[in-house]
Amino acid sequence: xxxxxPYDAAIRRYQPLAERPLPDSAELGDALLERYHPDYIPDRFxxxxxxxxxxxPCHRQLADVLQSDSRIDEADLxxxxxxxxxxxxxxxxxxxxxxxxxxARAGARVILATKLRLGDSNTVMAEGGIQASVEKDDTPQMxxxxxxxxxxxxxxxxxxxxxxxxxPDVIRWLIQQGMQFDLDQYGDLLARRAGGTSAPRVLYFRDxxxxxxxxxxxxxxxxxDVEVWxxxxxxxxxxxxxxxxxxxxxxxxxxxxxSLIKAKSVIVATGGIGRLHLNxxxxxxxxxxxxxxxxxxxxxxxxxxxxDTFQYHPTGLAYPxxxxxxxxxxxxxxxxxYLLNAACERFIDELRPRDHVAAAIIRECAEGRGVDAGHGxxxxxxxxxxxxxxxxxxxxxxxxxxxxxxxxxGIDPREQPMLIYPTLHYQNGGVVINRQGASxxxxxxxxxxxxxxxxxRNRLMGNSLLEIISFGRRAGTAAAKRVxxxxxxxxxxxxxxxxxxRRELMLAQMPLTxxxxxxxxEYAKFEKDSDYDGLRRNTRVDDxx
Amino acid sequence: MTEDAKKLINLxxxxxxxxxxxxxxVIQALWYAGYPRVKGVGCLQGVCGSCRVFVRRAESSxxxxxxxCELLIEEGMDVSFLIxxxxxxxxxxxxxxxxxxxxxxKFHEIFPEAAQCRHCGGCTxxxxxxxxxxxxVELAVKGRFREAGELFVQCVMCNLCQTACPELITPNHVxxxxxxxxxxxxxxxxxxINRLEKMRKGELQVVE
Numbered sequence: 001x002x003x004x005x006p007y008d009a010a011i012r013r014y015q016p017l018a019e020r021p022l023p024d025s026a027e028l029g030d031a032l033l034e035r036y037h038p039d040y041i042p043d044r045f046x047x048x049x050x051x052x053x054x055x056x057p058c059h060r061q062l063a064d065v066l067q068s069d070s071r072i073d074e075a076d077l078x079x080x081x082x083x084x085x086x087x088x089x090x091x092x093x094x095x096x097x098x099x100x101x102x103x104a105r106a107g108a109r110v111i112l113a114t115k116l117r118l119g120d121s122n123t124v125m126a127e128g129g130i131q132a133s134v135e136k137d138d139t140p141q142m143x144x145x146x147x148x149x150x151x152x153x154x155x156x157x158x159x160x161x162x163x164x165x166x167x168p169d170v171i172r173w174l175i176q177q178g179m180q181f182d183l184d185q186y187g188d189l190l191a192r193r194a195g196g197t198s199a200p201r202v203l204y205f206r207d208x209x210x211x212x213x214x215x216x217x218x219x220x221x222x223x224x225d226v227e228v229w230x231x232x233x234x235x236x237x238x239x240x241x242x243x244x245x246x247x248x249x250x251x252x253x254x255x256x257x258x259s260l261i262k263a264k265s266v267i268v269a270t271g272g273i274g275r276l277h278l279n280x281x282x283x284x285x286x287x288x289x290x291x292x293x294x295x296x297x298x299x300x301x302x303x304x305x306x307x308d309t310f311q312y313h314p315t316g317l318a319y320p321x322x323x324x325x326x327x328x329x330x331x332x333x334x335x336x337x338y339l340l341n342a343a344c345e346r347f348i349d350e351l352r353p354r355d356h357v358a359a360a361i362i363r364e365c366a367e368g369r370g371v372d373a374g375h376g377x378x379x380x381x382x383x384x385x386x387x388x389x390x391x392x393x394x395x396x397x398x399x400x401x402x403x404x405x406x407x408x409x410g411i412d413p414r415e416q417p418m419l420i421y422p423t424l425h426y427q428n429g430g431v432v433i434n435r436q437g438a439s440x441x442x443x444x445x446x447x448x449x450x451x452x453x454x455x456x457r458n459r460l461m462g463n464s465l466l467e468i469i470s471f472g473r474r475a476g477t478a479a480a481k482r483v484x485x486x487x488x489x490x491x492x493x494x495x496x497x498x499x500x501x502r503r504e505l506m507l508a509q510m511p512l513t514x515x516x517x518x519x520x521x522e523y524a525k526f527e528k529d530s531d532y533d534g535l536r537r538n539t540r541v542d543d544x545x
Numbered sequence: 546m547t548e549d550a551k552k553l554i555n556l557x558x559x560x561x562x563x564x565x566x567x568x569x570x571v572i573q574a575l576w577y578a579g580y581p582r583v584k585g586v587g588c589l590q591g592v593c594g595s596c597r598v599f600v601r602r603a604e605s606s607x608x609x610x611x612x613x614c615e616l617l618i619e620e621g622m623d624v625s626f627l628i629x630x631x632x633x634x635x636x637x638x639x640x641x642x643x644x645x646x647x648x649x650x651k652f653h654e655i656f657p658e659a660a661q662c663r664h665c666g667g668c669t670x671x672x673x674x675x676x677x678x679x680x681x682v683e684l685a686v687k688g689r690f691r692e693a694g695e696l697f698v699q700c701v702m703c704n705l706c707q708t709a710c711p712e713l714i715t716p717n718h719v720x721x722x723x724x725x726x727x728x729x730x731x732x733x734x735x736x737x738i739n740r741l742e743k744m745r746k747g748e749l750q751v752v753e
Contacts, residue, residue, distance in 0.1 A: 117595060119702070120587045134740045144751045161751040168740045175732045178639055178725025180694075189734040206698060211592050215702050216728075219721050223636050231584070253584065286593070287586045321568040322617055326590045375568075400699060401592070404674075408591065408615050520583055529581035 002368030004378045005342035007319060007419065010371040013344060014417060016385035020338055022346045036359040036366065038279045038312060039457070045308050050504040051298050052440070058307035061276050065291055066298050066307075067505065068516035070498050071235045071535075072249060072258065077495070080249075080258040085111045085227075086483040087476075088248055088261050090234045091269035091293065093121025094210070095448030095468035097217040099267045099437075100226045101177075102476030108483050110226045111261060113250050115233035115270075115288045115519065119218040122271050122286050122449065123468065126210025127329035127401060128194065129202035130174075130469075131462035132167030135191050138199035140164045147463060150196040150353045151456025154306060159454045162435050163463075166470040171203060174469065179216045181205050182398075193334045194461035196353040202462040207329045207401040209465065232259075233292065233519050237266065237300045237444070238493040245300060245443035246493040256534030262493055265443055265479035268293040269472065272427035272449040273310075275521040282325030283424040284316055287524070292517035293450040297431050299501050302439040305452040306429025311459055314339070314357040316423020318371075318379030320409050325423045328382060328402060330354070330461045335394060338383040340417065341369040347380075355458045358422035365421065373419055381417035388414040426464065428457055437475030443482070445475040556622040571613040571624050572596060585626045591615045594703030597627040597673070610671045610705050631704055633718045645730040649688035652722065659719055660686050661712045668706035668716045674699040678706045678716045685723045691731070694724035 005013075034040045045057045050067055058066065087103040089096045092114030100112045114120065133143045143164040148155055171189070175181070181203050182190045191200040205212040221228065231253040238247040238260065247262040270293030274285025283289075298304060315333070317326040333339075333350040339357070341347055341364045348360035364370050365378040373379050384402070388395050395403055395414050406413040430452035437445045448468040455463060505512060520526040527536075552567045558575050565574035572589070575582050587595030596613035603621025613626065637655045642648055653660065659682055668678035677696055684693035697720035706716040743749050 116584075116587060117593075120593055120595060124593050125588050125590055134734070134736045136736065136739075140744075140749050140751050144753075157753045161753050165744070165749075165751055168737060168744060171737055172741060175728050176639075178721075178728045180724060180728045180732065181734075183732070183734060187732070187734055188736045208592075208698065211701065215700070215721060216725060218702070219633070219718070219725065222633055223638055228632075284590070286588050322570045322573060323590075323615075404591065404699065523576050524583050524586065525576070525579070525581035526583050529583065531581075 002366060004365060004368055004370040004372040006372045007374065010342045011416065013342070014381065015344070016389060016415065018386055018389040020346055020386070022349060032359045032363065033355060036362045037355055038281070039309050041279065044279060049508045050510065051501070052301055052303045053307065056307065059278055059310070061278050062273060062291060062294070062307055064514060065276070065295055065516045065518060067510050068295070068514040069502065069505065069512045070299070071515045071517070073498065074495055076258055077249065077260060080260050082260045082262060083111070084262045085109045086263065087265050087267065087479045088113065088263035089267045089269060090248060091121070091271060092118040092228070092230070093269060093271055093448065093468070094123035094213055094217055094465065095472040096267070096269035097221050098469050098472030099269060099447060099476035099479070101217070101220055101224055102473045103480040104225050106477055106480035108480035111229060111263070112221065112226050113229040113232045113234060113248070113261070115231070115292070117230050118221060118228050119214045120286060120288060121214065122289060123210050123465070124214040125284065125286060125327060126465055127207040127327060128331045129192065129204030129209045129462045130171070130465035131194065131201050131460065132171045132203055132466060133164065133199070133201055134168055134171070134189055134203070135200055138201055140167065142198050143167065143201060146197045147455070147460060150458055150460045152355070152458050153456060155456035156453030158435060159433070163454060163467055163470045167466055170466060170469045173473065174213065177216050177220050179213055192331060193351065195330060195333070195351045195357065196460050202334070204331065207331055207399045213465065234296060235517065236495060236498070237296045238262070238495065239300060239497040240491045240493055243301065243441070243497060245441050246491055251535045253532065256532060258535070260493070264483045265445060267437070267445040267447060267475050267479050268297055268450055269448045270450050274424045277521070278310060278424055281312065281422070281424040282316055284313055284325055284327035285424065288520065290518040290521060292519065293446065294430060295517040297439060297441070297444060297446055297450070300441050300444060300497050302441045302444060302446070303432045304430060305432050306457060309428040309457040310424060311354055311426035311428055312358040312422035313425035314354055314361055314422055315382050315420040317405065317409070317418060318377055318421040319373040319419040321375050323405065323409060324377065326405060327423065327425070328405070328418060328420060329399070332382065332384060332387070332399060332402060335398065336387045336390060338386055340381040340383050342371045343369060353458055353460070361422055371419055377421065379419040379421040382420045383417045384413040385415055385417060426459055428452065428455055428459060435474070436478035437471045438478065445479050447471040447475045554618045554620050556618050556620065556624065558624045559626055565618060567618065569618055571598060571616045571618055574618045585613070585628045589614045592701050594701035597703050597705055599625045599627065611673050612703070631707060633715055635715065635718065637722070639725060639729045642726070648690065648726050648730065652685065652688070655722065656714070656719055658712050658714050662686070662714060663712060665711065667709035667711070671705045671709040673703060673705065674701065676700060681720050682714060682716050685719050690723040691727045694720060694727050696720070697724065
């Protein structure tokens with residue numbers, strides 16, 4: 001392992017400069033990804049042995065969770081309350097809220113269940129913005145072409161095409177919910193560029209786009225007919241005789257009980273897996289992002305895709321330690337901020353797609369040109385003073401969250417660069433869906449980060465806020481419509497699908513010691529919290545006392 | 546630097562004496578010391594408003610409110626988590642306000658208590674984002690919704706201001722109402738409207 005320059009020595013060497021040229025030497029092409037991007041580390045991947053994706057490559061840590069036993073069995077449900085609804089939405093981020101709002105608007109009875117509070121999600125943390133082609137020199141076709149190009153192949157073209165065509169109407173819908181955007185002096189939407197885009201297309205509200213979106217959608221849901229069940233993580237989906245999705249089992253963190261929700265359609269909008277800390281990376285993700293939805297859908301038989309590809313956002317904070325992994329928006333680079341190694345040299349075009357930029361940062365640190373952040377961590381400089389020198393006042397005006405982060409870090413980003421390192425940001429793959437967000441299991445819709453196909457192997461900045469609203473609205477409407485088709489037949493719901501899944505696990509000689517969904521990252525010690533003993537009647541932990 | 550990193554800090558969190566290395570946040574210190582913590586943890590980046598804590602620092606009798614994910618531990622600190630959020634108790638729908646002339650009257654129907662502000666400053670003191678909360682309420686009461694909303698750009702809806710108000714005003718929801726009506730009635734970007742028109746006429750298609 002190469003030795004990087006200690007933080008104090010490196011910061012003394014730094015001088016603010018408005019312009020720095022990019023050296024010609026910087027590029028390595030595809031070899032850069034293959035050598036340094038964490039997706040290309042071969043022994044991190046295994047073949048899945050059970051379930052609909054048996055034989056497909058999957059990240060080892062994710063495979064462990066997918067091929068685990070359930071947290072519950074039929075006996076746990078014996079005395080559980082049963083509730084009926086038309087549409088059950090699992091997940092309270094931007095995707096879940098927009099789906100719930102549209103399903104309720106279409107006349108369905110809707111329950112929205114969320115693991116923590118409504119709005120606890122990655123949406124609230126999104127900073128950079130949302131893509132929609134509204135500028136006169138831009139078109140949906142260009143948006144589509146950029147999305148396909150950035151995806152490094154393997155994209156579901158139909159989904160991407162529909163999403164970019166939805167873009168402008170998604171913005172109108174958000175404004176109608178009461179969301180603000182940054183506007184120019186004439187009231188037009190301001191747009192900024194993103195890595196890998198051919199036109200300015202990212203619409204934004206400061207560097208608080210997700211916060212603004214989430215607080216508005218949360219308020220809209222609270223003021224609608226949607227019934228919100230907070231602190232109620234789903235631990236299993238329910239199936240009917242035909243194997244269709246027929247509801248879910250929720251576990252209440254408030255009264256420590258299970259409830260059965262029978263629903264005619266279920267929409268899973270649980271987000272991604274950042275808090276699994278794949279490959280030991282820090283993450284920009286919300287505390288609850290541990291892949292619950294993938295597990296639930298997989299056990300019920302939903303097909304997944306691209307489980308070996310994840311996005312590492314180039315600019316996660318690397319110093320100070322207590323804020324490690326915190327996101328700094330790509331908007332800062334699109335405003336012109338450089339990335340500099342310890343020698344204060346640029347080493348990549350900062351607006352290349354995220355996978356390339358992340359790999360280049362990892363390379364600089366691996367080869368000893370990075371800055372040592374202590375605690376075994378390293379990073380490179382995000383040269384924020386350079387944009388302040390070129391556009392005085394821009395940081396305060398456009399990036400208040402960055403300024404606040406600086407205050408919390410004891411660093412003024414207008415005068416001093418921030419130390420950054422790639423942070424695990426996004427699950428590129430996920431549940432296979434169609435244009436309405438329907439999975440391969442009838443009755444089960446999946447939307448947002450839990451899905452795959454929309455972004456291929458690399459997502460562009462601003463395309464995920466677009467995705468959650470575009471597919472959220474469509475799935476909400478489709479799920480509400482399906483209610484009528486299902487009709488009034490009384491269906492028997494059960495955990496029958498678990499029996500088959502357990503049999504498969506045993507035949508494959510998988511250990512049945514691990515249970516999932518995890519619900520929380522291991523370091524929160526949820527499994528050891530005696531408060532929740534009531535939810536653990538069935539837990540087979542090794543008794544060490 | 547590595548020498549400093551080993552320095553240990555003693556503090557009390559939720560009544561438990563904890564010893565943890567400096568450079569940890571309150572939540573990280575709690576986990577480090579082996580205590581489970583699930584409720585009151587959220588984004589861990591200071592934007593979700595979940596991890597609200599009361600803090601009393603050593604040698605001080607003053608109690609302040611902060612976010613536990615952003616708060617660095619200090620020697621002798623005493624910290625308590627505030628767990629459950631309070632859902633808003635007023636109900637309104639933007640599409641029930643017929644037009645922008647009616648917003649002010651509607652506001653006072655929805656938030657009748659807002660005009661009762663005693664100017665005690667409790668809401669402003671309690672805000673972990675240093676927003677001039679009281680001023681925002683005052684502006685909204687006068688119908689100056691755009692200005693009121695602009696004060697709340699950084700609001701994470703942690704509800705602390707609501708907890709602090711003796712008149713049961715919900716200042717963060719007052720502010721969010723102000724922000725929402727501003728967008729709903731006044732955001733009409735011509736570049737967006739042009740694009741929507743072109744798409745309506747089928748002039749823009751995507752070839753896969």
